[in-house]
């Protein structure tokens with residue numbers, strides 16, 4: 001178990017002079033998918049690892065107890081007994097991620113499985129409700145049994161460079177989480193520049209985020225490689241400055257096995273293999289698992305199964 005990030009106190013001097021060179025970040029990100037050509041058993045092993053690190057998510061207005069229960073059944077046994085046996089693995093997903101009122105259904109459905117329940121909170125996805133209500137929502141989700149809380153930030157604080165206000169809000173969110181782990185969603189598609197992404201990431205970590213997460217899945221632009229690269233550089237800088245370790249969660253629009261492989265390669269290149277475990281890496285996705293199952297099934301049987309046999313919920 002990784003020691004939680006305790007935060008470092010608000011230290012703007014550690015990030016306000018940093019300016020990110022966008023063309024360089026884009027060039028480096030573009031070179032990534034070609035860095036590793038994973039085939040056969042290696043590819044299968046990396047895909048199974050992506051399943052271990054998956055935050056299997058449903059965040060829809062028409063979510064029901066029944067849908068959440070079906071998702072949780074999938075979370076317990078994401079590859080199904082035949083595929084898991086053929087691969088010789090026993091695996092669950094990293095967590096199930098739902099809205100606060102769905103937490104109790106997920107907790108019930110996952111009882112005894114060891115799979116944590118993550119809840120979004122703080123007026124997800126826009127976060128534009130008064131802070132006391134957002135903090136109360138965190139407390140509600142924790143009381144319902146959530147192990148992890150995915151919060152959104154006030155984008156205006158980042159867009160106007162009011163880093164002290166952003167720090168204060170996230171520190172209060174961290175306190176409201178108690179023992180539950182805090183994932184801070186930067187909603188990078190709203191932040192306009194990579195420099196702002198870097199600075200917001202540093203503030204989130206200084207305020208005690210256990211994970212920093214790219215997106216809600218509801219912005220126009222969600223997880224991208226350049227943004228992820230800059231967030232990983234921030235994690236690396238924060239570790240160098242404080243000795244503390246923070247996890248990373250790309251989320252939003254990650255749908256293919258290729259995405260799962262590319263983001264893991266990025267993690268390995270930037271932070272090293274030790275980060276490729278559920279304590280430090282999650283992929284937030286609502287529809288990625290079906291494609292991973294399809295690729296793994298192809299690896300095992302030599303042919304592709306139809307998607308409708310593999311839909312998670």
Ligand SMILES: O=C[C@H](O)COP(=O)(O)O
Pocket residue numbers: 057059097215216217218251252253254284285286287288
């Ligand atoms: O946190 C997870 C995201 O909301 C999932 O986004 P997605 O539906 O594009 O996979």
